[in-house]
Amino acid sequence: MSSNIYIQRICEHCNKEFTARTTVTKYCSNDCAKRAYKARKRAEKVNRSIVETERVISKPIQDLKAKEFLSVKEVAKLLGCSTRTTYRLIDTGILKSVNLSERLTRVKRSELNKIMEQDT
Numbered sequence: 001m002s003s004n005i006y007i008q009r010i011c012e013h014c015n016k017e018f019t020a021r022t023t024v025t026k027y028c029s030n031d032c033a034k035r036a037y038k039a040r041k042r043a044e045k046v047n048r049s050i051v052e053t054e055r056v057i058s059k060p061i062q063d064l065k066a067k068e069f070l071s072v073k074e075v076a077k078l079l080g081c082s083t084r085t086t087y088r089l090i091d092t093g094i095l096k097s098v099n100l101s102e103r104l105t106r107v108k109r110s111e112l113n114k115i116m117e118q119d120t
Contacts, residue, residue, distance in 0.1 A: 012036060069106045072097075078112065089115075 009020045011028035013036040018028035027033040064074050075095070076086040089095040090105070095115060097107045 013039075068109050070109060070112065072105050072107070075107050075112060 005021060005023065007020045007023065007025075008017060009025060009028075010017055011032050012026045013032040014028065016028055027036060061078070064070065064078055067074070070078070072083050072086050072090070076083045079086065086095070090097045090107075095107060096111045097105050099105050
């Protein structure tokens with residue numbers, strides 16, 4: 001059964017004007033339909049990759065938030081500052097820490113939370 005409908009449309013892929021024989025036609029040719037499909041699949045793949053990258057980036061921060069005792073490097077990462085600045089906060093007494101050995105300084109999570117509450 002053929003249709004006697006002739007509708008002027010604009011292709012969603014190449015933006016050329018064409019005559020459609022149905023009311024649901026979106027593309028001027030099979031090639032444009034295939035190219036649009038590939039572009040759609042490529043965009044989905046890129047979006048999945050972006051979401052996965054964001055998840056991988058945020059995972060270490062989430063792991064740090066779960067720990068009770070943090071190293072100076074981890075505290076610096078959570079505060080968004082350098083390790084030297086973190087040591088400066090410890091030396092001035094703003095941030096309390098425990099020296100377990102010469103190279104092993106730990107900060108309790110509750111101490112870090114107290115500092116963050118004071119600022120607000």
